[in-house]
Amino acid sequence: MACNVEVTIYNAESEQGFRDHVRSQRNPAILRGAYIGECVKNWSSEYLSQKVGKIPVKIHVSPSSKMDFVKKNFLYKTLPFDELVARASREQQESYFIHPRELYYLRSLGIEPRGTDIADFSKHYPTLSEDLRLPNIFEASRYFSSVLRVSSSGLSLWTHYDVMDNILVQVRGKKTVILFNPNDSLNLYLNGDKSRIIDVDDIDNPDFPRFKLAKRYECQLNPGDILFIPALWLHNVRPLDFSVAVNVFWKNLDDDFYDKRDVYGNKDVIPAARALQTLQNATKLLSSLPEEYKDFYYRRMISEIEIKLETVVKSECRS
Ligand SMILES: O=C(O)CCC(=O)C(=O)O
Numbered sequence: 001m002a003c004n005v006e007v008t009i010y011n012a013e014s015e016q017g018f019r020d021h022v023r024s025q026r027n028p029a030i031l032r033g034a035y036i037g038e039c040v041k042n043w044s045s046e047y048l049s050q051k052v053g054k055i056p057v058k059i060h061v062s063p064s065s066k067m068d069f070v071k072k073n074f075l076y077k078t079l080p081f082d083e084l085v086a087r088a089s090r091e092q093q094e095s096y097f098i099h100p101r102e103l104y105y106l107r108s109l110g111i112e113p114r115g116t117d118i119a120d121f122s123k124h125y126p127t128l129s130e131d132l133r134l135p136n137i138f139e140a141s142r143y144f145s146s147v148l149r150v151s152s153s154g155l156s157l158w159t160h161y162d163v164m165d166n167i168l169v170q171v172r173g174k175k176t177v178i179l180f181n182p183n184d185s186l187n188l189y190l191n192g193d194k195s196r197i198i199d200v201d202d203i204d205n206p207d208f209p210r211f212k213l214a215k216r217y218e219c220q221l222n223p224g225d226i227l228f229i230p231a232l233w234l235h236n237v238r239p240l241d242f243s244v245a246v247n248v249f250w251k252n253l254d255d256d257f258y259d260k261r262d263v264y265g266n267k268d269v270i271p272a273a274r275a276l277q278t279l280q281n282a283t284k285l286l287s288s289l290p291e292e293y294k295d296f297y298y299r300r301m302i303s304e305i306e307i308k309l310e311t312v313v314k315s316e317c318r319s
Contacts, residue, residue: 173241
């Protein structure tokens, strides 16, 4: 049966406790009530539009409240930033791509047209970044990227994991975040870095019978809250209002582990990516066998992995 776990909340007086948590624990936590600059007061849709103006931004446009990366039930479009903000902050559109109640999501990217550079909030949005002050949480040398996220009320991004540690700074609007420990990933039916489960509230979906076994960490973020999402934790985010957030990724492993071509912070670390590729090749090697043999040898492979997994779990329990 599914089990709900609350995420630990540190208040502004225990900011040091939050920092210690981020440095020493591999589970999520919230810092609530810390001063994060004037953004919480200032970032209305009018202010954002006026400060950033008409720079073009690539966005997701979805007719449905649950974006599905596999079925691609959304469009990639470009709008001027001020137009995106105006549309995302209202429910009904006069101009639209799909229908008048479509929903919008911006995940800021680099500005290089071929998409080969990395989102950097202070470089790409200098007029907004002066309003945001982040507590000193990780070493500056570990910094990877900072991403501006603007979303219509109610629009959920697919459940996914990132390969870097992350703080999600909620600036405007409330948001529900549901998280799953990486050790529950078999119950989340992954396809690459994304879960195949689109509706995380549908725990009895017969297509995903093990989902109900997953331990669900759930929290609500208010404006000004900072959520620590450790690398590999699956997360699903549902804005309850027009939402503006900034998240910062940083490398918690040595630089050499990370794929230099990764601009999103979601490419599996190099040894894992190679291992997964080898597994794909291994399953291809079995493809010439009759079904009965394939079935047996897939299970043999699972048994080998189960033995390895047992040794990891035992050493985690000891530490
Ligand atoms: O808050 C959001 O819109 C999504 C956050 C997220 O997925 C992330 O920080 O990795």
